[in-house]
Amino acid sequence: MITLHLIGIGTGNPDHLTRAAVRALNAADLILLPCKGPDKADLADLRRAILAEVITAPVPVAEFDMPRRAAGAEYRLAVDDWHEAIAKVWTDTIARHLPQGGDVALMVWGDPSLYDSSLRIAGRLGAGGGALSVKVLPGITSLQALTAAHAIPLNTLASPVTITTGRLLRAGGWPEGAVSVAVMLDAGMAYEVLDPCGLHIWWGAYLGLAQESLFQGPLAATAPHITAERARLRALHGWIMDIYLLRREMPDD
Amino acid sequence: MITLHLIGIGTGNPDHLTRAAVRALNAADLILLPCKGPDKADLADLRRAILAEVITAPVPVAEFDMPRRAAGAEYRLAVDDWHEAIAKVWTDTIARHLPQGGDVALMVWGDPSLYDSSLRIAGRLGAGGGALSVKVLPGITSLQALTAAHAIPLNTLASPVTITTGRLLRAGGWPEGAVSVAVMLDAGMAYEVLDPCGLHIWWGAYLGLAQESLFQGPLAATAPHITAERARLRALHGWIMDIYLLRREMPDD
Numbered sequence: 377m378i379t380l381h382l383i384g385i386g387t388g389n390p391d392h393l394t395r396a397a398v399r400a401l402n403a404a405d406l407i408l409l410p411c412k413g414p415d416k417a418d419l420a421d422l423r424r425a426i427l428a429e430v431i432t433a434p435v436p437v438a439e440f441d442m443p444r445r446a447a448g449a450e451y452r453l454a455v456d457d458w459h460e461a462i463a464k465v466w467t468d469t470i471a472r473h474l475p476q477g478g479d480v481a482l483m484v485w486g487d488p489s490l491y492d493s494s495l496r497i498a499g500r501l502g503a504g505g506g507a508l509s510v511k512v513l514p515g516i517t518s519l520q521a522l523t524a525a526h527a528i529p530l531n532t533l534a535s536p537v538t539i540t541t542g543r544l545l546r547a548g549g550w551p552e553g554a555v556s557v558a559v560m561l562d563a564g565m566a567y568e569v570l571d572p573c574g575l576h577i578w579w580g581a582y583l584g585l586a587q588e589s590l591f592q593g594p595l596a597a598t599a600p601h602i603t604a605e606r607a608r609l610r611a612l613h614g615w616i617m618d619i620y621l622l623r624r625e626m627p628d629d
Numbered sequence: 630m631i632t633l634h635l636i637g638i639g640t641g642n643p644d645h646l647t648r649a650a651v652r653a654l655n656a657a658d659l660i661l662l663p664c665k666g667p668d669k670a671d672l673a674d675l676r677r678a679i680l681a682e683v684i685t686a687p688v689p690v691a692e693f694d695m696p697r698r699a700a701g702a703e704y705r706l707a708v709d710d711w712h713e714a715i716a717k718v719w720t721d722t723i724a725r726h727l728p729q730g731g732d733v734a735l736m737v738w739g740d741p742s743l744y745d746s747s748l749r750i751a752g753r754l755g756a757g758g759g760a761l762s763v764k765v766l767p768g769i770t771s772l773q774a775l776t777a778a779h780a781i782p783l784n785t786l787a788s789p790v791t792i793t794t795g796r797l798l799r800a801g802g803w804p805e806g807a808v809s810v811a812v813m814l815d816a817g818m819a820y821e822v823l824d825p826c827g828l829h830i831w832w833g834a835y836l837g838l839a840q841e842s843l844f845q846g847p848l849a850a851t852a853p854h855i856t857a858e859r860a861r862l863r864a865l866h867g868w869i870m871d872i873y874l875l876r877r878e879m880p881d882d
Contacts, residue, residue, distance in 0.1 A: 384773075386647070389649075391652070392647055392648075392649065393647060394639070394647050394648075394769060395643065395644045395648075395651070396642075396645065398648070399644070430648075451787070452787070455786065487773050488776075488777070488782075489772075489776035489777065489782050489784075490773075490782075491784060495781065495782050496782065496786070512777040512780045514645075514769045514773035514776070514777040515769075516767045516768075516769070517773070519742075520637075520740050520742060520743075520767035520770070521767060523741075523742035523765070523767070524740075524741070524765040524766060524767040525765075527764070528742070528748065529741075529742050529748050529749070530742040530743050530792075531742075531743065531792070533705070533708065533749070534794065534796065535797075536791055536792060536793040536794070537791070537792040537793075538789055539783075539784070539789060539790040540789040543787065544788075551806065553804065553805050
């Protein structure tokens, strides 16, 4: 019997971990640690630094290579195949290190509920026939790290919030009826497709880390600075994780 | 000079606190603790229990009575007056306990960015002329506690999420183009205004606490059980904090 603990760890700062997350990591029989993958989400060094900071018990860590996502294929099919490949690597790694079963911990950037695949991948493990239960420990999302860094609310008073992706914003433009729009997973400045008139942007990268970078201002004036800075930082650090919030400026808020 | 630390504490379980939140509480010169208010958000006993669990330094705690919000008045005006009254109580309490300035900590349910007024109220303090800076420490929101308890993602694959309030859902119905809708601050079963066909609900109350209660299922079949259970639990415990996620069922997800 395996219990897989999907543990939200925030955006890279060990201080984002909750007391529950620290306890679950220390109580695990095995910690799975993805590495050598092509994706920015596989930042193994950052995960190792977090473990070095919070682990006080002798917990075995199993590193595994992340499969690559097929390029060019239709998006949903490519994701489907990729998730299947990751599920297989998880299954094999757990079977090798923990043949008798036990508690397995997987560190998830942000929170496992928000634009993360771990829950969907874990759903495939159960299908393999082995006894598996999944426990989720919430973590600080990049969205919360962003609003905290800027000291702003996510929503304006009595208004809704839309959370979306760069891909969706680029394809569909400003969401119908939206006031505040948080954009995640934007690899390519999707805000450029919007009419910037009346829009304000709050942007952040490497939130909570030493290299944290923040910009905010009217979208028209600020977007070029963000675009340039994002390219510069990505080249400088070799990776970037960023997020932004857009808001229609309201006269009374 | 005052630094006001708005510290997200999650939904009442001390294990929701982050390492940063625990450190900031212990490093504060004063902790402000609202009590005796009429609002469910003033659950002073729960706040005191969290402090008893995580505080290891001798930090003074100043309890203060929360002002009441005027009933009946136009919503925005009533909120405006109420925020002004709270800002005055904060200012007076800080001045009385910390005339030389220092670090003040305020524990905020969930995360200070999400449907919480602390940031707006803090904005009024600066207007008083005293030197004030605000720091925000993110916390686990009830939304994250809900999805963690049900072990579900907030978003379906490559889809947006709308976060809204019971008031807005009741007034406007299902948000245009939405797939997943998280409803906060619903004091009165706003889901009853929706055509339940094709909708699924995940509901939770007292998330992360011993009295946690969860329901999920097709909205049509599940709503009556939630409505009845919510009334029963509220009468039993004298208060309730709950939240739900609604999702259009998609054939391919």
